[in-house]
Amino acid sequence: MKKPFGRKPGTGTLLANAGREKRFTGPFVNPPVVHASTVLFDTTGEMFSPRDYVYGRRGTPTLGSVETALAQLEDAAGAVLCPSGLNAITAAILPFVGAGDRVLFPDSVYGPARTFADAVLSRLGVRADYYDPADADDVAARVDGATKVVYVESPGSLTMEMQDIPAIAAVAHAAGAVVVADNTWATPLYCRPLDLGADVALLAATKYIGGHADIMMGTITANDRCWPRLKEVHGAMGVCVGPDDAYLALRGLRTLEVRLRRHAQSALAVANWLEGHHEVADVLYPALPSDPGHALWQRDMTGASGLLSFVLRGWSETEAAQLLDELALFGLGYSWGGFESLASIGTHGITRTARPYDRAGPLIRLHIGLEDPDDLLADLDEGFRRLRP
Numbered sequence: 001m002k003k004p005f006g007r008k009p010g011t012g013t014l015l016a017n018a019g020r021e022k023r024f025t026g027p028f029v030n031p032p033v034v035h036a037s038t039v040l041f042d043t044t045g046e047m048f049s050p051r052d053y054v055y056g057r058r059g060t061p062t063l064g065s066v067e068t069a070l071a072q073l074e075d076a077a078g079a080v081l082c083p084s085g086l087n088a089i090t091a092a093i094l095p096f097v098g099a100g101d102r103v104l105f106p107d108s109v110y111g112p113a114r115t116f117a118d119a120v121l122s123r124l125g126v127r128a129d130y131y132d133p134a135d136a137d138d139v140a141a142r143v144d145g146a147t148k149v150v151y152v153e154s155p156g157s158l159t160m161e162m163q164d165i166p167a168i169a170a171v172a173h174a175a176g177a178v179v180v181a182d183n184t185w186a187t188p189l190y191c192r193p194l195d196l197g198a199d200v201a202l203l204a205a206t207k208y209i210g211g212h213a214d215i216m217m218g219t220i221t222a223n224d225r226c227w228p229r230l231k232e233v234h235g236a237m238g239v240c241v242g243p244d245d246a247y248l249a250l251r252g253l254r255t256l257e258v259r260l261r262r263h264a265q266s267a268l269a270v271a272n273w274l275e276g277h278h279e280v281a282d283v284l285y286p287a288l289p290s291d292p293g294h295a296l297w298q299r300d301m302t303g304a305s306g307l308l309s310f311v312l313r314g315w316s317e318t319e320a321a322q323l324l325d326e327l328a329l330f331g332l333g334y335s336w337g338g339f340e341s342l343a344s345i346g347t348h349g350i351t352r353t354a355r356p357y358d359r360a361g362p363l364i365r366l367h368i369g370l371e372d373p374d375d376l377l378a379d380l381d382e383g384f385r386r387l388r389p
C-alpha cells in the first residue's frame, strides 16, 4: 500500500497488496527473482552481526515477499515455504513430536500423509492413530497425554467430510496437543484455521495458490505459540524452495480471489447437475445443501473451491473408467487447483481404519476448472449418454 490505509482491507485488496514492501520490491511492483546461494558481506564484522540476508537457504527478497504475504493473509506469526504440499505436512508435524509421542489423524487424511505416518513417524517411535473425521467425540475418546499433534483436514481428501475444527481443537488443547490443519481445499481466503483454533495451518500451494499446474510448493503458517519451534525446525532441516517457483506462487496469489469465485460457481453448477442425475448415488461437496457437512461449511467457511466427488449408482469400476476416458474436456491426472478441469477415480485411494468405507459404487473426483461451465456440463452429459443411453 502506498500509504497506511484507514480501515481493514477486504480480501481482494489484501491479495493485491500483501508482501509488497519496499524492502522486497525496491521501486518495482513485484520483487526480483533472486537466484542466490552466497550473500556477500562488506567486512568480516558484518558476518557476525544480525542481517536480513545471510545465505540463500535462509531467505532472499523473493522468498521474503511470499512469506510475508502469506503471514499477512492469515494474520499468522510467520510463514515458511516448502518444496511440496506433502513436505509442508511433514515439516508441520515433525517439530512437535518425539519418540514415545502419538499423532491423531482423521481417517480421511490425504493419502501420502498416512504413508508418512506409517513409514517414517513409526520408525522414529511416534505412533499414528486415526479417528472418524466427522465425529469430534471420537477425537475425545482417542486423545491421551502422549498425543502431541491432532491433525485436521477439512473437507477430507476424496470423501470430503467436513470437520468441526473448533470442537476438535478444544479437545486437543485440553490434552496439551498442537492442532495442525491442512487448508488446501478452502485456501486462506475461505477458511482461517488459526481463527478456528488450529495452531499451525498448511496448504499445498501446488494447487490454488499456484493455480496454473506449473509449480510444486507447500506453505506453513503458525500462531505465536508454535511459530518459533516451527521456524527453527524448518531451518534446521534445510527446507527451502527455488526463486522461480516462489515468484510463480506470488503471481498466483494476486488472482486467487477471482479464480476461486469462478471455480466455485462452476463446481456448484456441476454438483447440482450431478445431484439431479439418476446414475449418481451421492454428490460430496460441502457447498451443496444436501451434503452432511453443509452446516459446518456454512459456519466455518466463507466459500467453496472447485474440487468435488460423486458416487456412481451401481456402476462397475470398468464402466467408470470408460466414462472418464471418453470425456473431452476433463484431463486425467492427479493434483488439482489449476485452471484446467480434471477427473480421476478415487475409490482405490480410500484407506479407512477408524470407520469402514461403505459406499457401493465407484467414487469419481472432479476438479472444475475455468472453462465455460456449460461446456463442462455438456461433456459430462454426453459421457453419461454414451454409457447409459
Ligand SMILES: *Cc1c(COP(=O)(O)O)cnc(C)c1O
Pocket (backbone or CB within 6 Å): 084, 085, 086, 087, 089, 110, 153, 157, 182, 184, 185, 203, 204, 205, 206, 207, 216, 217, 218, 335
Ligand atoms: C495435493 C495435496 C497435498 C500435497 O501437495 P503436493 O504439493 O502435491 O505435495 C496435501 N494436502 C492435500 C489436501 C492435497 O490435496
